[in-house]
Amino acid sequence: EAQVTQNPRYLITVTGKKLTVTCSQNMNHEYMSWYRQDPGLGLRQIYYSMNVEVTDKGDVPEGYKVSRKEKRNFPLILESPSPNQTSLYFCASSLKDGAYEQYFGPGTRLTVT
Amino acid sequence: QKEVEQDPGPLSVPEGAIVSLNCTYSNSAFQYFMWYRQYSRKGPELLMYTYSSGNKEDGRFTAQVDKSSKYISLFIRDSQPSDSATYLCAMGSNTNAGKSTFGDGTTLTVKP
Numbered sequence: 001e002a003q004v005t006q007n008p009r010y011l012i013t014v015t016g017k018k019l020t021v022t023c024s025q026n027m028n029h030e031y032m033s034w035y036r037q038d039p040g041l042g043l044r045q046i047y048y049s050m051n052v053e054v055t056d057k058g059d060v061p062e063g064y065k066v067s068r069k070e071k072r073n074f075p076l077i078l079e080s081p082s083p084n085q086t087s088l089y090f091c092a093s094s095l096k097d098g099a100y101e102q103y104f105g106p107g108t109r110l111t112v113t
Numbered sequence: 114q115k116e117v118e119q120d121p122g123p124l125s126v127p128e129g130a131i132v133s134l135n136c137t138y139s140n141s142a143f144q145y146f147m148w149y150r151q152y153s154r155k156g157p158e159l160l161m162y163t164y165s166s167g168n169k170e171d172g173r174f175t176a177q178v179d180k181s182s183k184y185i186s187l188f189i190r191d192s193q194p195s196d197s198a199t200y201l202c203a204m205g206s207n208t209n210a211g212k213s214t215f216g217d218g219t220t221l222t223v224k225p
Contacts, residue, residue, distance in 0.1 A: 004156075031211070033211070033213070035215075040217065041217070042119075042201070042215050042216060042217035042218060043157070043201065043203075043215040043218075044215075045212060045213055045214075048211040048212070048213075049211075050210075050211050056211055058212060059212075059214075090156050090157070092156075097210060098205065098207075098210025098211055099203075099205050099210065099211055099212060099213035100145055100147070100162060100205070100210075101147065101159050101162050102147075102157075102159065102213070103158075103159070104149075104156035104157045104158065105156050106155065106156050107154075107155070107156050
């Protein structure tokens with residue numbers, strides 16, 4: 001089944017404890033992206049990757065890191081999480097050469113206390 | 114001011130009604146436009162994709178883009194309770210193909 005998977009689905013952590021949210025797609029898509037979704041603020045793009053080893057900032061990259069060492073995986077790294085990073089995170093991928101027609105993962109709900 | 118403004122809703126309609134969901138935008142560079150549907154506790158799923166101005170129809174769904182007015186719409190005909198979800202508009206440009214800007218979403222409830 002073609003899909004985007006994220007792990008973990010739910011995570012509660014404490015301020016300052018480094019964490020990684022994994023994202024993997026099995027559709028051989030070149031484009032991948034991370035978003036956060038907050039009430040009243042909608043979906044906001046954090047980082048995106050046009051291809052392996054090619055990443056760029058979205059609208060809200062502060063406090064996040066990404067890497068794209070292989071086509072299928074695009075992990076999101078929070079080196080020192082803070083409570084304002086409590087949010088619902090979505091990974092997405094697209095067969096197209098950009099943010100068109102994206103397939104989204106199921107989401108990761110992160111709480112930072 | 115946000116680049117993309119979406120009618121906030123929530124919207125509640127009876128089954129069988131025609132629903133109109135709307136977004137306006139300010140960035141004239143936007144060339145491609147999407148509508149996503151998001152059920153509660155799920156990730157968004159692509160409903161419609163349109164490039165530039167015009168209409169596109171897919172079953173009960175019709176997407177309209179009016180670039181001169183910077184206005185896009187999604188129409189749902191013969192709405193069903195299964196259409197109850199949050200609808201998100203999204204848009205982007207070829208000059209910065211990796212970036213995508215979303216509206217805040219409109220929550221629709223279709224009552225049987």
